[in-house]
Amino acid sequence: MSTLRDQLPWTSSPIIANAPMAGFAGGKLASTVTLAGGLGLVGGLFNMDDLRKELQVVSEALASDPILLSSKTVPVGVGLLPFVLKLDEVLPVIGEFRPAVVWLFAAKSLDDYTAWASAIRNVSPDSKIWIQVGSVSAALHIARTAAPDVFCLQGADAGGHGFEKGAGIISLLPEASDTLAKEGYSHIPLVASGGIVDGRGVAAALALGAQGVVMGTRFLASKEVAVHPNYQAAVLEAHDGGQVTTRSKLFDQLRGPNIWPELYDGRSLVVQSHKDYVNGVSLGDIQKLHKEAVGKDDRGFKTGLQGRAAIWAGTGVGLVKEVESAKVIVEGVRTEAKGILAKVARF
Ligand SMILES: Cc1cc2nc3c(=O)[nH]c(=O)nc-3n(C[C@H](O)[C@H](O)[C@H](O)COP(=O)(O)O)c2cc1C
Incomplete structure (x- = not known):
């Protein structure tokens, strides 16, 4: 073998x-x-x-x-x-x-x-x-x-x-x-x-x-x-990986239609876009806010789970x-x- x-x-x-x-x-x-x-x-x-x-x-x-x-x-x-x-x-x-x-x-x-x-x-x-x-x-x-x-x-x-x-x-x-x-x-x-x-x-x-x-x-x-410095800072500050990350297909819809095969979703920090989604904000509004955010210098990456862009990370992040x-x-x-x-x- x-x-x-x-x-x-x-x-x-x-x-x-x-x-x-x-x-x-x-x-x-x-x-x-x-x-x-x-x-x-x-x-x-x-x-x-x-x-x-x-x-x-x-x-x-x-x-x-x-x-x-x-x-x-x-x-x-x-x-x-x-x-x-x-x-x-x-x-x-x-x-x-x-x-x-x-x-x-x-x-x-x-x-x-x-x-x-x-x-x-x-x-x-x-x-x-x-x-x-x-x-x-x-x-x-x-x-x-x-x-x-x-x-x-x-x-x-x-x-x-x-x-x-x-x-x-x-x-x-x-x-x-x-x-x-x-x-x-x-x-x-x-x-x-x-x-x-x-x-x-x-x-x-x-x-x-x-x-x-x-x-x-x-x-x-x-x-x-x-990696963007804010992305890395968000990874470093994260505690309790099962709480601050989640799996969702939402992250693949932030830029528009999800192009990933059906079998897949992704794990990211629970960023503001996801919190809005859970709170019932419409996908259209979430996408609009995401588009505005990623055009800025920080590309939508913020610490404190405040950013609009996905921050892909596993549960080991803590x-x-x-x-x-x-x-x-x-x-x-x-x-x-x-x-x-x-x-x-x-x-
Ligand atoms: C930021 C990030 C980007 C990733 N991009 C890819 C990718 O492009 N292709 C791929 O096969 N896997 C990708 N993965 C998944 C990895 O292959 C791997 O399964 C994962 O990182 C393992 O889990 P861990 O992050 O807890 O170590 C990515 C993972 C992360 C965290």
Whole structure:
């Protein structure tokens, strides 16, 4: 059985990846995470020229590093959102860049992953296909139809988009693992995402059967992330993640009609737009106020849950307290997880 470390030989255990947060996770974040022994992922951008620019940042940052020189692929991943991207526009970029991982999340239909996985394997045979899903049945369906190299099981605590109907990783991951094993797919390594922000979360995910973790919200408080200062300040001040964040499709309607596939909603801080929605303000008025707010310097991001723009963040947000380098985050979380696992082993 291939382990995740066989696929990502430069990484240190336990494997930590930054989530490919579109518009937030650029080349700077991804290369820093990779150089710290994690898997850096660049968030899929809608414009291929913008994506190429971020990948150029990665190439420059890793240019003289032995892990790049000794590898058939570039030791980072590229995240893609199939429902908004055109496969024929993406393929040349993947073929040229040859990332170690191509991460797919949110296709219009689960069956679309088959064509995406096969076309990507065609242009970059050594890239591994990671698919993020939020249910056992989706994982099983995709295992049968697209043969991914890795599944990321995304729990309902996750920040940003995810399955509207979900479960936390504490039940999702073991059930997915058992079901996949029973159906003959135990060779597909699993990683976990959703609510993991420190070594305790990593240790828990490994105990559940994950071979690695993906963190998004924690990296919103990194020095390398591309985020508006008010957005980051709102993440840092947030307490009690289950209270100050919520899942809703409203966040995808703030700019106009919701273009996300039916299966998905998103978790954001409970910003003013959502409070208005709960209080019965009409969608039209909420959209109007949102449009005005995002045109200002702060782009609608405010602290105190006062902003009108969505601030995507997971329930782990209450544990994120300071901005650090992504290198410090990866190394610190890894060391903490190892310490906890050693302590638990003595229990
Ligand atoms: C700000 C933000 C943006 C995100 N954007 C994307 C994205 O573009 N593509 C994607 O596959 N996942 C995206 N996600 C979801 C992540 O893949 C991941 O599931 C999530 O961050 C894990 O939960 P956590 O935030 O609690 O760590 C995003 C998450 C956040 C917080």
